[in-house]
Amino acid sequence: MSNDLSNQLKETCSVTGTVCVYFRCHFDSIPGQEVLIAGSCKALGGWDPTEALAMKYSERGQWTAQVTIPLQSLVHSSQQLHTPVLLYYRYLVAEDKGKTRYWEQGRSRQLELCCSDFRAALPAVIVYDDFARTLDQEGDIFSTVAFRDIVFRRNVKQSEPSYYEKYKEAYENAKGRHEKTKSYVLQIQVPAYQVYQKQQILLCGTSEALKSQYDTPDGLTMSDTFVPLWSAFISLPLSTSQFAYTFQIGGGDEVIKENREMRIFWLSLMDEQIIRQSTEPPLVVCHSYPPFCHNQNWRGSGIAIPVFSLRTQASCGVGEFSDLKFLVDFCVKTNFQLVQLLPVNDTRVHNTWVDSYPYSSVSICALHPQYLRLDRICEAPSYLKAELEKERRRLNELPSVDYEEVVRFKEYYILEAYKLSGKEVLQSKEFLEFFEENKAWLMPYAVYRYLLNTTGTGDHTKWGNRSHITMEELEALASPTSLHFDHIGVTYFTQFHLHLQLLEASQYAAEHGVILKGDLPIGVNRNCLDTWLYPHLFRLHMQCGAPPDYFAEFGQNWGFPTYDWDQMASNNFEWWRFRLNQMAQYFHAYRIDHILGFFRIWEIPIRYVNGICGRFFPSIPISRSELESRGLWDMDRYCKPWIRESFIREQFGDDAGQVMNIFFDHGHGDLLNFKECYDTEYKLSRAFEQQHHFKQEWLVLLLRLISNVILLRDEDEPNQLFHPRIDLMKTTSYNELMDDNWKHQFYELYEDYFFHRQDDLWRKKSMLKLPMMKNSTGMLVIGEDLGMIPACVPDVMNALSIIGMRIQRMPADPKVEFGNPQYYEYLTIATPGSHDMATIRGWWEEMENDQRQRFYEQMLARSGDAPRKCEADIVQQILEQHVSSPSIWAIFLFQDILGMDEKLRRDNPAEEQINVPANPKHYWRYRLHVSLETILSSTDFLQKCQKLNEIGARGIL
Numbered sequence: 001m002s003n004d005l006s007n008q009l010k011e012t013c014s015v016t017g018t019v020c021v022y023f024r025c026h027f028d029s030i031p032g033q034e035v036l037i038a039g040s041c042k043a044l045g046g047w048d049p050t051e052a053l054a055m056k057y058s059e060r061g062q063w064t065a066q067v068t069i070p071l072q073s074l075v076h077s078s079q080q081l082h083t084p085v086l087l088y089y090r091y092l093v094a095e096d097k098g099k100t101r102y103w104e105q106g107r108s109r110q111l112e113l114c115c116s117d118f119r120a121a122l123p124a125v126i127v128y129d130d131f132a133r134t135l136d137q138e139g140d141i142f143s144t145v146a147f148r149d150i151v152f153r154r155n156v157k158q159s160e161p162s163y164y165e166k167y168k169e170a171y172e173n174a175k176g177r178h179e180k181t182k183s184y185v186l187q188i189q190v191p192a193y194q195v196y197q198k199q200q201i202l203l204c205g206t207s208e209a210l211k212s213q214y215d216t217p218d219g220l221t222m223s224d225t226f227v228p229l230w231s232a233f234i235s236l237p238l239s240t241s242q243f244a245y246t247f248q249i250g251g252g253d254e255v256i257k258e259n260r261e262m263r264i265f266w267l268s269l270m271d272e273q274i275i276r277q278s279t280e281p282p283l284v285v286c287h288s289y290p291p292f293c294h295n296q297n298w299r300g301s302g303i304a305i306p307v308f309s310l311r312t313q314a315s316c317g318v319g320e321f322s323d324l325k326f327l328v329d330f331c332v333k334t335n336f337q338l339v340q341l342l343p344v345n346d347t348r349v350h351n352t353w354v355d356s357y358p359y360s361s362v363s364i365c366a367l368h369p370q371y372l373r374l375d376r377i378c379e380a381p382s383y384l385k386a387e388l389e390k391e392r393r394r395l396n397e398l399p400s401v402d403y404e405e406v407v408r409f410k411e412y413y414i415l416e417a418y419k420l421s422g423k424e425v426l427q428s429k430e431f432l433e434f435f436e437e438n439k440a441w442l443m444p445y446a447v448y449r450y451l452l453n454t455t456g457t458g459d460h461t462k463w464g465n466r467s468h469i470t471m472e473e474l475e476a477l478a479s480p481t482s483l484h485f486d487h488i489g490v491t492y493f494t495q496f497h498l499h500l501q502l503l504e505a506s507q508y509a510a511e512h513g514v515i516l517k518g519d520l521p522i523g524v525n526r527n528c529l530d531t532w533l534y535p536h537l538f539r540l541h542m543q544c545g546a547p548p549d550y551f552a553e554f555g556q557n558w559g560f561p562t563y564d565w566d567q568m569a570s571n572n573f574e575w576w577r578f579r580l581n582q583m584a585q586y587f588h589a590y591r592i593d594h595i596l597g598f599f600r601i602w603e604i605p606i607r608y609v610n611g612i613c614g615r616f617f618p619s620i621p622i623s624r625s626e627l628e629s630r631g632l633w634d635m636d637r638y639c640k641p642w643i644r645e646s647f648i649r650e651q652f653g654d655d656a657g658q659v660m661n662i663f664f665d666h667g668h669g670d671l672l673n674f675k676e677c678y679d680t681e682y683k684l685s686r687a688f689e690q691q692h693h694f695k696q697e698w699l700v701l702l703l704r705l706i707s708n709v710i711l712l713r714d715e716d717e718p719n720q721l722f723h724p725r726i727d728l729m730k731t732t733s734y735n736e737l738m739d740d741n742w743k744h745q746f747y748e749l750y751e752d753y754f755f756h757r758q759d760d761l762w763r764k765k766s767m768l769k770l771p772m773m774k775n776s777t778g779m780l781v782i783g784e785d786l787g788m789i790p791a792c793v794p795d796v797m798n799a800l801s802i803i804g805m806r807i808q809r810m811p812a813d814p815k816v817e818f819g820n821p822q823y824y825e826y827l828t829i830a831t832p833g834s835h836d837m838a839t840i841r842g843w844w845e846e847m848e849n850d851q852r853q854r855f856y857e858q859m860l861a862r863s864g865d866a867p868r869k870c871e872a873d874i875v876q877q878i879l880e881q882h883v884s885s886p887s888i889w890a891i892f893l894f895q896d897i898l899g900m901d902e903k904l905r906r907d908n909p910a911e912e913q914i915n916v917p918a919n920p921k922h923y924w925r926y927r928l929h930v931s932l933e934t935i936l937s938s939t940d941f942l943q944k945c946q947k948l949n950e951i952g953a954r955g956i957l
Helices: 003-016 042-047 137-142 145-151 156-181 269-277 321-334 382-396 403-426 429-455 471-477 485-511 529-533 565-569 574-583 624-629 635-639 645-663 681-690 696-706 740-755 759-776 792-799 840-846 849-858 872-883 894-898 932-936 939-951
Strands: 018-026 034-039 062-070 084-095 100-103 109-115 124-130 183-191 200-205 223-226 229-237 242-250 263-266 283-287 300-304 338-340 515-520 538-546 556-563 589-592 601-605 615-617 664-666 672-674 711-713 721-724 780-783 804-807 828-831 889-893
Touching (some): 156 223, 382 403, 429 529, 759 792, 872 894
Parallel strands (some): 018 124, 515 589, 804 828
Antiparallel strands (some): 601 615, 664 672
């Protein structure tokens, strides 16, 4: 904002000065409870619940508070003229003498204290709230950016002036007669969702004073400036202190009325006294609750594909941010409303194809250079244009992404472009603004990349005296006067252009009514910028993954360090809120990868390679005394790998003798113990990397043997606390227990540990994190709730209105073989599969014949023999079942949509799978085999997609 505008705004606030706000809210409290109010100004604690303003209890369940607020404290440097000065606030309840505090449900409330060009001094604002906000899932979902600004977007430019005109008109009318009749301005607000562009909310009532201000035969048109919150301003005499009112929708083909009794507004005697004593008319704000509801359940559809998988004629060997525009065009033509992506952050740490793993980010903010459209970052000379065209043709002829070649060429081209235009770009007004807004992460990230490239390793424990760094040292290393500044500058240059191109794609999607959905990985690379700068936020001696499941028999070990949530909570989760706000620059919705990790994470000690010997963190372990009370006393027997000579002979055959000599010592009887140099998964794996004469097939068998235990010792108290090994009943260690009662005791402990004793703990832990994440931005939140689901997860997600996932081949009910989309809940995503799975065709052709036949008969209601090959009509029928489900979203892999068309789809469906979770060294390189231009010109296919969405009534406005 220019200094002139800023000065005008400050002058306005100096005229307006302060305003006295009287809060009134109704809450049926019980003895021992206290109601507080926290908000966006210092007087309300600045959102700190421990500094929240305590309210006073009065008659009939009403709580009151009075606060004087300097308006200047609410003005931001970016504030424009003709915009309101807003106060945000929420109520919370304190119990246990203030030790326990919890927020009301729903999003923050909003109060407009004055408008920057409205210079009348408001003596007081009286706020009437209904605190009894029950679960409002419609409000939580449809007030997000995805719906407010995309699906149900309104023409704000036309509506804004009328809002302030009505505000000023009502105030001037009240002011003109205040001395005689003691008038006031009443602002009635109501949340109203799923209101389309041509529709309006009308206020209707029994008061003659209200009826005199109607601007339509059906009522007073409310303002949509702050949708989904609708507002109307009325000038009323004090004699009109009570009246009945209601809302209805007008402006469409019919008037839609509320299906409920009339609402009642009244002034209290105390508020009437405030109005009488005021020299200027006060503003009385009535936040009307519950929301206006007209019983609609909008349902949409989307497509899912990683950016790197896109193919256009202009891209260079990999999908690029600019290609997203073609994907948006496809959505517009076929009536899809959402594009779902995988993470797009920088992952370069090894400088090999291993960095193709998009979930292993080295920065929570930096974007990956592979997504840059090169010919848009500078005016290139002819030699550079020729090189680009040559590489583009070569790399685009490949069926999949050659990650190493793509990154090598793009880094080379970016460096050449920087030499040509870098100095000019870094001195431009646009870049300087970008740098100022992003310096907190951009400058450290540029230094990180410089040190990684010059040392040849991302392992910052090997950076000598740079293993730990201060802000002063960072500033010095990033100094523009340093000899190495070009290493820093090229990173600035790269991230600036990536930002511009992704932002352009995001804005293009929003303008065309398409939601761009990002992906929030559960972890970060162990050697990333964030573990370097903030090691105290991570448990670096641990790693996270997943227990055995549909994807991986022996669990997954992602290698990411786990989070120290207590440390993160100590500064109100600033790291997470910063991360989410960075995402919100580009995305309108996001998927929480492995949302179960925010209840508890599968944590694996650093000495393990697989995930099967992990344990949940946090968790309530089993104590030695608890085990002994059940007659279980031999901890060494339960915790050491149970290995007999017969196991080795059975599994290793002719190699058994050699294996026993190399890896084992003899113990009691025919039992064997791993030699100390091989007694962990990590030691074994390292030995096989170094000793090339070891047969690789031995390693899998040895790793299976080393995990043949019943109990795992706790990392902090290994002699007193224990955790059951996941799937312990499948181990020979368990099956060879001598006493059946011991087996029964372990079975009971196992069931209690995994399915009962942790539930309350995990519920509480999730409610410290997920509400913070949900309220940090206005993005729509989806949770990937797949795997071993604790009992508390559905309730928490339902209470927070976080949308879950339903995958047909992974039914939530373990008693059924396939999920039935017809019975999915509304707040879910119906999808046949994810990027971690084979496509519909791949799954179909991988199934056993009898399973395929059951699906063919039971789910598709077809007779005869199920075909071995998944024909296009089968794919189409499965997609039709999903779009016809009650789920709010039906989202499909782009490969599955192409599967409806025999001409466009790939010949071999096995080549379409994006990730294989069971393989920790999977190469992420899938790319469309046809260009988006070709797809957009395929009229029959586009019509088939349109028809699909029509069948499911998806995206109907």
